[in-house]
Amino acid sequence: MQIPDAEQLIAQLAAAMRPHVTPDTALVGIHTGGVWLAQRLHALLGLSQPLGSIDVSFYRDDYGAKGLHPQPQKSEIPFDVEGAHIVIVDDVLYTGRTTRAALNELFDYGRPARVDLAVLIDRGGRELPISARFCALTLGEALSAGQNLQLERDDSGALTMRLIHA
Amino acid sequence: MRNPQLNKHGELQHLLTLDGLPRSIITQILDTAAPFTEMAEREVKKLPLLRGKSVFNLFFENSTRTRTTFEIAAKRLSADVINLNVSTSSTKKGETLLDTVDNLCAMQADMFVVRHESSGAPHLIAQHLENTGRDHIHVVNAGDGRHAHPTQGLLDMYTIRHYKKEFHNLTVAIVGDVLHSRVARSQIAALTTLGVPEVRVIGPKTLLPTDVEKMGVRYCPTMEEGLKDVDVVMMLRLQNERMNGALLPSPQEFFKVWGLTAEKLARAKPDAIVMHPGPMNRGVEIDSAVADGSQAVILPQVTFGIAVRMAVMSMLGSH
Numbered sequence: 001m002q003i004p005d006a007e008q009l010i011a012q013l014a015a016a017m018r019p020h021v022t023p024d025t026a027l028v029g030i031h032t033g034g035v036w037l038a039q040r041l042h043a044l045l046g047l048s049q050p051l052g053s054i055d056v057s058f059y060r061d062d063y064g065a066k067g068l069h070p071q072p073q074k075s076e077i078p079f080d081v082e083g084a085h086i087v088i089v090d091d092v093l094y095t096g097r098t099t100r101a102a103l104n105e106l107f108d109y110g111r112p113a114r115v116d117l118a119v120l121i122d123r124g125g126r127e128l129p130i131s132a133r134f135c136a137l138t139l140g141e142a143l144s145a146g147q148n149l150q151l152e153r154d155d156s157g158a159l160t161m162r163l164i165h166a
Numbered sequence: 167m168r169n170p171q172l173n174k175h176g177e178l179q180h181l182l183t184l185d186g187l188p189r190s191i192i193t194q195i196l197d198t199a200a201p202f203t204e205m206a207e208r209e210v211k212k213l214p215l216l217r218g219k220s221v222f223n224l225f226f227e228n229s230t231r232t233r234t235t236f237e238i239a240a241k242r243l244s245a246d247v248i249n250l251n252v253s254t255s256s257t258k259k260g261e262t263l264l265d266t267v268d269n270l271c272a273m274q275a276d277m278f279v280v281r282h283e284s285s286g287a288p289h290l291i292a293q294h295l296e297n298t299g300r301d302h303i304h305v306v307n308a309g310d311g312r313h314a315h316p317t318q319g320l321l322d323m324y325t326i327r328h329y330k331k332e333f334h335n336l337t338v339a340i341v342g343d344v345l346h347s348r349v350a351r352s353q354i355a356a357l358t359t360l361g362v363p364e365v366r367v368i369g370p371k372t373l374l375p376t377d378v379e380k381m382g383v384r385y386c387p388t389m390e391e392g393l394k395d396v397d398v399v400m401m402l403r404l405q406n407e408r409m410n411g412a413l414l415p416s417p418q419e420f421f422k423v424w425g426l427t428a429e430k431l432a433r434a435k436p437d438a439i440v441m442h443p444g445p446m447n448r449g450v451e452i453d454s455a456v457a458d459g460s461q462a463v464i465l466p467q468v469t470f471g472i473a474v475r476m477a478v479m480s481m482l483g484s485h
Contacts, residue, residue, distance in 0.1 A: 055201065058213045058480075067177070067484035068215075070194055074201045081209075108210035 001141060006151060006159040009120045009136040010037065014044040016134045017087070017118060021045055025085045028052035030102050031073045033091035033151035036159060037120060041089060050078040052086075056101035081110035087134070091151035091161075093119040096130035121149055121161070170292060173301070178481050180292040180305040183314040184355040192359060195477050196324050202473035205242060215480045216245035219276040223249045224266075225308070226282045231444055231468065232308050232318070236279045239475035243483070245277075263287060264294050271295075277304045277482060285311030285348075304482040306475075312348050317478060318443050319352030321471040323360060325463055326398055328470065329439050333360040339392050339434075340365065340383070342402035342424060342451050343373045345413075349443045350402055351381075358382045368392035369402075369424060372413040389424065393433040401426055401442045401452050417450045427453040431461065439463045 026049040029038030035053045042051050055073040060066070088102050099117055106112065118134035123143055143149065148164045169186060173179040178191055205211050221240040225233050233249065240247045252266075261269075267278070280288045288307035295303050309315040323333075330336055338357055344350045344367050357365050358381075365383040367374060378385055386392030393399065404420060414420055431440065440452075440462045448454050456462060 058201070058215055063215055063484055068198065068480055071197050072201050074204055076204070104214070108208055108212065110209050 001143075001163070003161050003163055004121065004137055006120065006161045009161075010040050010044070010159065013037075013118060013120060013134060013136040014041055016136070017041065018045060020116075020134075021047065021087070022085070023048040025049065025087060026052060026079050027087050027089050028054055028077065028102070028106065030088065030090045030098060031055040034089045036151060036153050037091055038089040040159070041118070049084075052077045052079065054088075054102050054105055056098055056105060059101035059105045061097060061101065075105060077106070077109050081106065081112050083111070083113045085114045085116075086112045087116045087118050089118050091120050092149050093117070093122045093130075093132050093135070094125050096126045096128035099130050100128055120151070123149060170289070170296075173485070175485075177485055178478075179301070180288070180307075181316050181478050181482070182288050182292060182305065182307045184316045184319045184352045184359070185314065187316075187355075187359070189359050189361075192320070192323065192356060195320055195474065195481065196327060198481060199320075199324055199470070199473040199477035202242075202476045203470065205473075206469075211242055212244055213242060213476075213480075214244050216240065216243040216276075216483045219245045219483055220274055221245045221247050221277045221279060221479070222270050222275045223247060223308075224252060224270075224278050224280045225250070226252045226280075226287070227309070229281055229309070231471075232281065233279075235468065235471045236306075236308060236317075236475055239472050240277075240279075240479060242472070243476055243480055245479070245483075263290065267291050267294060271300060271303060275303060277306065277479065279306045279308050280310070281308040282310050285313035287311075306478060306482070309348055312346055313351065314355075315348040315352050315443075317471070317475050318349050319356045320478070321467060321474040322349075322353055322400065322441060322443070323356045324470045324474050325441060325467050326439075328466070329463060330397060333357070333362050336362050336397045337364040337395060338362055338366070338398040338400065339368055339386070339396045340400045340402065341368045341389070341392070341426065343404050344369055344378065344402065345373045345375055346405040347402045350400075353400060354381050354383055366392050366396070370414070370420075389426075389430045390433060393430060396434045397438055399426065399431065399434055399438055399440045401440065401446075403443065403445065404447055404451050417447070421450050421453075425449070425451055425453060426456050428455050428459065431456055437461075441467055444468070 027038045029035035054075045057069040057072040116133040119132045120136050122135045122138045146166045152162050237247050292305045366386045367383045368386045442464045
């Protein structure tokens with residue numbers, strides 16, 4: 001398959017979100033790709049709320065089977081979740097389990113007024129009733145189960161998509 | 167022989183002692199604890215990692231701080247915690263340790279947090295579980311006799327890393343009753359494993375093990391010499407309840423020579439931190455002015471202890 005251009009998708013995603021956000025809208029990126037993406041969107045959309053980040057390691061539903069991630073990151077929610085409009089940001093939407101974990105974690109900080117989901121790529125394969133309100137690209141051809149698309153960042157800060165064969 | 171604390175995949179199966187525990191595992195525990203310290207700021211101070219699991223606090227010896235922080239840690243991981251007051255239970259009626267364990271296993275225990283006055287009791291339980299094929303049940307040593315107190319050693323390492331960032335450039339002094347101290351043994355094992363180049367022990371000869379230097383530490387006979395230019399001072403509690411016979415003239419005499427005062431602390435580096443595992447005997451091993459002073463990190467140790475115990479239990483519970 002043709003690997004999509006990440007920078008182009010980011011611009012499209014920001015354009016799709018722009019009519020629906022206010023300066024008070026808060027972004028929460030999911031580690032690690034989602035955090036990089038949220039940083040970009042935060043700048044492009046000129047949001048004033050500080051950026052949040054979530055590592056869902058402690059909320060995963062496959063913890064018993066896969067064990068704990070060897071180096072979990074800190075989740076940081078530097079704004080008041082109570083009554084906030086929050087957009088969860090991730091690079092790729094697949095089964096929906098990561099989003100479910102992020103929602104659970106977010107609600108342990110308070111009760112947001114509204115939560116949306118923004119992703120660069122929806123690759124299909126959902127196992128939960130979750131969909132992204134903002135999505136730059138929906139893949140037509142399905143990836144096989146061993147394949148993963150993920151965002152990568154080089155030293156200059158440029159983002160690219162990479163296809164990984166597990 | 168396989169390390170009894172690790173399973174065949176090299177993962178932590180039980181936490182019994184820091185002696186012989188690989189550096190990679192110690193570091194992984196400290197790294198895992200870091201995000202748990204943030205939890206106190208949340209509305210809901212709970213994570214779902216041990217949801218549905220039963221943790222039995224099996225304390226054959228009194229403890230307030232350790233038992234409470236284990237209980238908080240388990241509850242913040244959503245486990246069900248059962249505290250057994252063993253001094254008033256069936257052990258007093260003659261039940262053996264392993265019979266007690268078997269009975270609790272029959273109640274679907276997933277983890278035992280064990281404190282016992284006999285060295286090796288948690289080992290014995292872990293071995294018994296392995297011999298009977300119950301690999302899904304984990305044991306955490308919460309202090310056994312004079313042997314080990316691994317979670318205290320780990321929370322001390324977490325505290326040192328928090329304030330000093332690295333281990334490879336530190337001089338650390340452990341002061342006081344090393345002979346009776348399981349805490350000191352766990353601290354020494356962890357400090358040497360993590361690569362601290364100089365660990366000193368300071369105290370009266372009667373309260374030091376005879377072969378103390380075989381543990382990889384330097385013996386210093388006086389506070390003046392031992393505290394010179396250290397980065398970390400780790401005080402130990404004088405363990406009156408474990409002493410047999412006259413090892414000391416009196417607490418007052420002990421304080422005069424070995425008690426940590428501001429004057430003695432001035433020998434250490436200006437940014438040195440002062441630690442104590444608690445409970446403190448003010449005016450015996452540590453002066454109140456130091457215990458409440460700006461260099462003391464004794465209360466942060468307690469807070470970090472919760473995060474470190476969460477890290478240990480979540481790593482054990484993940485397989």
